[in-house]
Amino acid sequence: MVEAFDVVDIIRSKRDRAALSTEQIDWLIDAYTREYVDDAQMSALIMAIFLNGMERREIFDMTQAMIHSGERMDFSSLSKPTVDKHSTGGVGDKITLPLMPLVACFGVAVPQLSGRGLGHTGGTLDKLESIPGWRAELSNEQILQQLEGLGGVICAAGKGLAPADKRLYALRDITGTVEAIPLIASSIMSKKIAEGTSALVLDVKFGSGAFMREEERARELARTMVALGTDAGVETSALLTSMETPLGLTIGNANEVRESVEVLAGGGPADVVELTVALAREMLASVGQPDADVEAALQDGRAMDTWRQFVEAQGGDPDAALPTPNETHTVVAEQDGVLVRQDALPFGVAAWRLGAGRARASDEVVHAAGIDLHAKPGDEVRAGQPLFTLAANDAARFERALDAVEGAYEIAPAGTSFDRQPIVRDRISS
Ligand code: URA
Numbered sequence: 001m002v003e004a005f006d007v008v009d010i011i012r013s014k015r016d017r018a019a020l021s022t023e024q025i026d027w028l029i030d031a032y033t034r035e036y037v038d039d040a041q042m043s044a045l046i047m048a049i050f051l052n053g054m055e056r057r058e059i060f061d062m063t064q065a066m067i068h069s070g071e072r073m074d075f076s077s078l079s080k081p082t083v084d085k086h087s088t089g090g091v092g093d094k095i096t097l098p099l100m101p102l103v104a105c106f107g108v109a110v111p112q113l114s115g116r117g118l119g120h121t122g123g124t125l126d127k128l129e130s131i132p133g134w135r136a137e138l139s140n141e142q143i144l145q146q147l148e149g150l151g152g153v154i155c156a157a158g159k160g161l162a163p164a165d166k167r168l169y170a171l172r173d174i175t176g177t178v179e180a181i182p183l184i185a186s187s188i189m190s191k192k193i194a195e196g197t198s199a200l201v202l203d204v205k206f207g208s209g210a211f212m213r214e215e216e217r218a219r220e221l222a223r224t225m226v227a228l229g230t231d232a233g234v235e236t237s238a239l240l241t242s243m244e245t246p247l248g249l250t251i252g253n254a255n256e257v258r259e260s261v262e263v264l265a266g267g268g269p270a271d272v273v274e275l276t277v278a279l280a281r282e283m284l285a286s287v288g289q290p291d292a293d294v295e296a297a298l299q300d301g302r303a304m305d306t307w308r309q310f311v312e313a314q315g316g317d318p319d320a321a322l323p324t325p326n327e328t329h330t331v332v333a334e335q336d337g338v339l340v341r342q343d344a345l346p347f348g349v350a351a352w353r354l355g356a357g358r359a360r361a362s363d364e365v366v367h368a369a370g371i372d373l374h375a376k377p378g379d380e381v382r383a384g385q386p387l388f389t390l391a392a393n394d395a396a397r398f399e400r401a402l403d404a405v406e407g408a409y410e411i412a413p414a415g416t417s418f419d420r421q422p423i424v425r426d427r428i429s430s
Contacts, residue, residue, distance in 0.1 A: 239279065
């Protein structure tokens, strides 16, 4: 086979800040998937992209080339419109669990092809696997049947979607190039577009527990992804949301399922409800239901009914007891005052050290492990009042978890004013 390009020329072009042509990008991703271009060459190129960036057209071409490296799902046979949500991930982010049934109960199909957690952010599938019997693996046929019937599915993404991204993501991880916006945007959007949804809402987070620390970088990532989705014919918008403190009162797996069920029962913490409702409104508006009364569907049990059907359809028992930990350790306030800071990242790391997350893809998570928060920033606390409880199956894990949260929260003198900010800070559309 005669190769159409020389990879060294392509690396030099990007090194010297030129834009790559559509043909060069198509060839490059195909040659990398065929293993003709090796990891050393690809590493040099992605570092050049990290340093010199890419134009909107190049990012679009990169995304399309990654989509073409694998299979595409096809939801066109469904009688309902499809709308999906993607979150860039954060600590205590269980929103997919209440959101999917809430949107699906309005007659919309919600395909949530999800992943497992790695590092301090949890994975949706790990959380759901706390439910006895619940299965993440579904065939494409089962996915279609469930979407047509009850309207929603949360399951493992097939390995065939954008396989070039899988290799490239692993390479970025070991070459210090994860944070490049063109690479993040094309990685996320290639999988979402290959999944075949007609509308997509992105939850792009910023703050200590998010992938992007600064709001402006998160905004730039959101704009880039919205443009990519729009250019690919997917109705795409994004909410820019804060991830300075953990979302809700639970970080872990089984405890996050418990909190999600509270939201579906019409209760739950205010921040989880705010974000669930905002994303549900955005998703329903994107498929022509801008006036859907989503709060009513949480209060009157419609979303809960869809949740129960969903859990049963995937082999789970919605009434089964969730796993409980062998050991707990509660930390109390040392003084009276106002809790003014609770940093997301250290609490995420602590939950991970308790066993709620994994360090390697092959590790098992402990479903009962995690953290229950008893106070949130802005709450008044009294000396001796519980601030948070650590849960694990082995008490030996508490010491390193406590190390992680050392200095991660602050109690200011009683009467200190605290400005509660909304979670949703901005909306970005094309
Ligand atoms: N998630 C992805 O799938 N890709 C990235 O690059 C970052 C987050």
